[in-house]
Amino acid sequence: MLKNETYFIDSCDDVELNIKRESKLEFKLTYDDSKEIEAIVCIISGIGGDIKDDLYISDYCARNYNVAVLNVNYHCIGNRPQTGAKIYLDDIDRLIFDTSLKAIGIEIPYDISKLNSFEEFHPAMDYLDKEIQKNKNNWEIDRNYYLDLSASLQPTKNEYQNFGIMQATDILNALLYIRKNFAFKAMGGGIKHILVGASHGGYLANLCAKLAPWLVDVVVDNSSHVSLTDLWRVIGFGKEVDFTEYYSVATFNFFQNIRLCCCDKTFWTTNKQSHYYFSLARKLIRETLNKDHLNIQAKYPNPKYIAYHSKFDEWVSLEEKEEYVDTLKKHGFDVEFIKVIDEKQIDGKFIKNLTHGMGIPMKLLIKKHLPQILQESLKDKTCKKEISYKCDDLIYTFKEENEQIALSVERV
Template structure:
């Protein structure tokens, strides 16, 4: 019989900020119980999609019905961070200050009290009024015809969550794999495979840093390996630096003359006096390209690593991925790395373009590698199920206990 079931389980708290989690971890699992299951495969959703995505469901059903695998996907902590996955617009104090300052700069008055505009339903009429006033100024040539106004707005994540970024998300994914393996199938000899594109791929790669003994294979399409360049703005505090340049995303969806620059709700801040300061240590633990950390990781049984990356990726430099792969190979990790460097590799079916993700269909990506992964012998994962990393002034220790990953963060004396 084909099994398609949704589960809600306990997972990690925020050990970095000492915050108890309010929400359960939701995941969906599919498999055919008439088959001899050989592996558990997790397809990790990236930004803007969750387990209700129809393409994801199609792919999960396909592989669960065609192959000897159980397929799961996880609504990890903070996944509901876009309007299409349930995030709600609101204005915080910084957003309101930017709104007010922009009105004064344009010399426009609106019949609304900005201090009382909190929800989307409350601030939309005020911004719509401003949008029309800007159009009048453009029609009168008081503003250029290509003018638009950047305004800041925030997104409240689903389940009253916030953007922790990377760590809680990836622990959620690992905890789900452990739960399915030990509680549902009760078989420690099942392989675990993680597959993702972009942020989903990043979580897959980060899982090898957090618990290398849990994962058997990673299929990575275009993950980032540092928080340099474009990646750090997704944490949510970009507006503390420049709300327009470092927004999580920006959209003209609601107004023709106003671009809403979105920031996810996060507790992280650039304020060094805050207990929520995103320090160098917080950054280092979230980066997979760190030679000192990779030297530690390599002492454990590591997963097979299969990666694709384009030379023309507009978000993640190929050079960073090449350096990461080079270190892995030096350390003896089993790596298959495909670089896409010219149009001759674009076949229109598997590789469709040269930009971020290369348009590779997740179904074809999995089909290309799954049988090979299943045929390879299961590695001996016997080791101490605990790993520690020194990150500037902090020590991060990840430990598997009672089929869950626990994080302990200690300050160096």
């Protein structure tokens, strides 16, 4: 009989910023209680998704294979409007709003300093939107003009964007919880741990393997990023540099003449004097393409990697992904890399286009690779369950203890 169970557990706090976590970690487990389980498949959602999107895939996998399927609402997963995030104005947003009004010479009958929630600032922006349209109609402003204004996204559960570390730790903690509290019959000799994700979900799968290589047997990755070179804006402090360019989401959905440029709520900052400064060390630990770190990771029992990437990916360059794959191979990692470089590879069913993600359905990605993965022998992953990475002036140590991943950060 198919079972769908939901769990809420205490997971990691924010060790880097010394912030006590308020929220519980939620995850779901799907399995057939009549089967002996060979593997736990963790389907990791990307940005803009959550576990509701993949539950039908979990049901399919549990019905058709001897696997239990894990879906994790990791920290800050609800950071887009479609997953429950609320738009609001912070101090920087209000300053930008006020400065923009003075720049275009339009006055509005609202006290910007008191505007916070969407319900509070919408009437003010709506008034401004109509004033801009009047000026357009009178040919006082170019008909193609629009105004960029800054806003923030408040994730669900009063969370914030830590980016990467807490998210990967949540996934690993959910996996460890399930291992300790088996709700299903496990096949003798141990079970595999398979992490599957696309885009940010694929990045987290790779990051999990970096933080706890002894816990991950296979990573199936579609179009993940491997550095923060071009993606640091999704952390949330892009507005401190240029909110019109380094936003997380930009939309005309609410106003005709105003584009809202939204950034995730975060405590990280570009201010070097702040305790929350996003330093080089913070960046390095979050990158899976780090040759020094991969040299350390290679000394542990490591997973098999299956990766897809398009030459025409608009967000992550194929060259960067190739460098990551080449580095893995040089260290003896088992890697299967599928490059999509030609329209001839588009079959309309599995590969549908050449852009980011290539339109590959998660269900078909799993269906293509899971049978072979289940046939492969389970590797011996006996090792010290602790790994340390030097990151500029900090040393990050991840250790499995008390059925969770514990992080400590020390200054060199």
